[in-house]
Amino acid sequence: MNNEGMRSPLGRALGLGSAKAGVGQWWRERVSALALVPLTVWFSVSLIVHTGSDYATFIAWLRTPIVSLLMVLLLAGTFYHTALGLQVVIEDYIHSGLKILVLIGMRVICAGLAAAGILATLRIAVGR
Amino acid sequence: MTNSTSKRLQPLSPNIQIYRPQLTSVLSIANRISGIVLSLYAVALVLWLVAAAEGPHAYSTAQVFIGSWVGRILLSGGTFSFFLHLCGGIRHLIWDAGYGFELRTIYTSGWTVVLVSSALTIIAWIVSMMLPG
Numbered sequence: 710m711n712n713e714g715m716r717s718p719l720g721r722a723l724g725l726g727s728a729k730a731g732v733g734q735w736w737r738e739r740v741s742a743l744a745l746v747p748l749t750v751w752f753s754v755s756l757i758v759h760t761g762s763d764y765a766t767f768i769a770w771l772r773t774p775i776v777s778l779l780m781v782l783l784l785a786g787t788f789y790h791t792a793l794g795l796q797v798v799i800e801d802y803i804h805s806g807l808k809i810l811v812l813i814g815m816r817v818i819c820a821g822l823a824a825a826g827i828l829a830t831l832r833i834a835v836g837r
Numbered sequence: 838m839t840n841s842t843s844k845r846l847q848p849l850s851p852n853i854q855i856y857r858p859q860l861t862s863v864l865s866i867a868n869r870i871s872g873i874v875l876s877l878y879a880v881a882l883v884l885w886l887v888a889a890a891e892g893p894h895a896y897s898t899a900q901v902f903i904g905s906w907v908g909r910i911l912l913s914g915g916t917f918s919f920f921l922h923l924c925g926g927i928r929h930l931i932w933d934a935g936y937g938f939e940l941r942t943i944y945t946s947g948w949t950v951v952l953v954s955s956a957l958t959i960i961a962w963i964v965s966m967m968l969p970g
Contacts, residue, residue, distance in 0.1 A: 739930060739933055742926050743930060746923065746926075749919065749923060750923075753916075753919065753961065757964055757965045757968070758968070760966075764889075764893045764896050767889065767896075771889065780886075784882075787879050787882075788879065791872075791875075791876045791879055794872045794876070798869065798872075822879065822883045825887060826882065826883040826887075828890075829886040829889065829890035830890075832890040
């Protein structure tokens with residue numbers, strides 16, 4: 710039996726200190742949550758107001774500079790917060806070597822979706 | 838880092854099913870589940886924006902789907918998930934700021950989250966239906 714197997718998980722962790730990166734992740738999740746409160750409330754109220762709007766009305770609204778700006782911020786904030794939240798979920802439930810692949814894949818998808826959404830918003834803003 | 842201790846059968850904490858569901862634990866997992874659900878709706882948001890950028894034809898296809906029964910059921914589920922995660926998230930932010938840890942307050946804020954998120958979902962749909970179009 711090797712020496713490492715004899716030690717309890719506590720014994721192995723003692724003296725190593727914390728990984729130190731956790732607090733930053735925790736803060737980023739909270740700060741992005743706080744930023745998303747006004748952004749998502751603005752977006753949901755806008756969606757309700759635009760129920761049944763035709764294409765031209767919707768595009769004219771989305772092309773307003775302030776609306777385009779808020780939409781870009783909403784997309785960036787949403788996928789940033791989503792990536793942080795899903796990271797915690799993945800780390801809680803996946804303990805195999807698969808974890809790192811799932812984490813990278815999840816972040817790639819989040820970054821790709823944020824970029825696609827922002828690009829679509831900008832295409833609308835500048836009239837393609 | 839390999840997990841060599843997993844093969845040794847050490848006592849585990851009682852499984853989650855043993856505990857009686859309580860408001861606190863139900864809202865805790867509900868916040869996580871609604872967060873995961875909302876990440877799927879974020880995908881839909883991007884698809885919708887891309888459809889709008891593509892032009893009137895793609896946009897009307899998206900609108901027809903949203904207006905269908907399947908679309909409406911999905912959208913109402915998304916609306917509730919959003920308000921639940923919003924209210925639950927604000928409750929968590931208040932805890933993170935160091936307030937509201939008394940047991941009475943925890944239950945009051947918990948029921949507030951349930952009531953407010955349900956009410957906002959219903960209000961959002963009523964207002965949306967009352968608007969012309």
